[in-house]
Amino acid sequence: MNSTVIGGAMLPHAPQFFTMPDTEDRETVGRVKATAAEIGTSLKAMTPDLWIIISNDHAEQFFHLAAPPFTVHVGNEANGTFAGRDFHWRVPSEVGFELVRQMYRQGFDPAFTSAAEIDYAIGIPLTHLGITDPVLPIYVNAYLPPQPTMERCYAFGQAIARVVTAMGLRTAVVASGGMSHFPGTERYAHPELAWDNAVLEKLATGNLKSLIGWDEAALDQSGNVELRCWAVAAGALGERKPDIVELTTALHGLAHDEEMRREYLTNVVAYADRFRLTAPQRAALLALDTPAIVAMGAHPLVPFLARMQIERQRRD
Numbered sequence: 001m002n003s004t005v006i007g008g009a010m011l012p013h014a015p016q017f018f019t020m021p022d023t024e025d026r027e028t029v030g031r032v033k034a035t036a037a038e039i040g041t042s043l044k045a046m047t048p049d050l051w052i053i054i055s056n057d058h059a060e061q062f063f064h065l066a067a068p069p070f071t072v073h074v075g076n077e078a079n080g081t082f083a084g085r086d087f088h089w090r091v092p093s094e095v096g097f098e099l100v101r102q103m104y105r106q107g108f109d110p111a112f113t114s115a116a117e118i119d120y121a122i123g124i125p126l127t128h129l130g131i132t133d134p135v136l137p138i139y140v141n142a143y144l145p146p147q148p149t150m151e152r153c154y155a156f157g158q159a160i161a162r163v164v165t166a167m168g169l170r171t172a173v174v175a176s177g178g179m180s181h182f183p184g185t186e187r188y189a190h191p192e193l194a195w196d197n198a199v200l201e202k203l204a205t206g207n208l209k210s211l212i213g214w215d216e217a218a219l220d221q222s223g224n225v226e227l228r229c230w231a232v233a234a235g236a237l238g239e240r241k242p243d244i245v246e247l248t249t250a251l252h253g254l255a256h257d258e259e260m261r262r263e264y265l266t267n268v269v270a271y272a273d274r275f276r277l278t279a280p281q282r283a284a285l286l287a288l289d290t291p292a293i294v295a296m297g298a299h300p301l302v303p304f305l306a307r308m309q310i311e312r313q314r315r316d
Helices: 026-045 093-105 120-129 150-166 193-204 208-213 216-222 227-237 245-256 258-266 268-273 279-287 290-295 301-315
Strands: 005-011 050-056 070-073 077-082 085-090 111-113 135-140 171-176
Touching: 005 026, 005 120, 005 150, 005 227, 026 120, 026 245, 050 120, 050 150, 050 227, 070 093, 077 120, 085 120, 085 135, 093 111, 093 135, 093 150, 120 135, 120 171, 135 227, 150 171, 150 208, 150 227, 171 227, 193 208, 208 227, 245 258, 245 279, 245 301, 258 268, 258 301, 268 279, 279 290, 290 301
Parallel strands: 005 171, 050 135, 050 171, 070 111
Antiparallel strands: 070 135, 077 085
């Protein structure tokens, strides 16, 4: 049976996206938001029946009384606040309960809650994606040892895919978390970027299962404990390549970065080589073929702005 998990995304949830201290690079934040909005537009265009977001809990709700490895929200709604923002999403309660029942039959024993709140780990990705439909939150214990292994997280995601497929629900899966960071420690200002890039290089080829190769010691040392959420999403998605994220990033640079436009105009082939693109995506970028780019799933505004800025800079 073909999976009804039709797509998904793995996004960061750094609280600075909303608090915006002076230390934040506004341009980088803007690029992240724009890319996330593009991803949200593409996912919404698939018209999923069900949205699932997989997130860690920052030792706020599942700590004093119990710390289950996986928890499914089965309430009718989920609320929360952060940085002066109020979060509210409806929750498909019946689907949540049925998922718990069927996961038991799949050999998993998730906890369930009707009262867990939404913090920035859920609120930021959903806001950036522009999701207003009902969402089913699933919490993963990423912080309190002993945590579930990456293999168990991936298998949990595979089981989710089997259940929603049996239910006939076209499902979009969003993972929140990562990458390397060390909150509350002196290493916070020094993320393990080389480690992060090595992980992303494998994911970019479609090898989502590569996440299970990292054990808890490696995750702890690199500040990547939240990749457990990504592993759940990877299991649900299976092996598939990212779609237009790289193309969108390339176009967004042309639309908003003068230096990147200069590079494009100096050597368009070298500019295209910076990004992991399929042959059709590469051809569309080289020609700034807006109809072709839109047909691939990009929001029309992105190639429009890129082409407009390139033409303006050519005139200058």
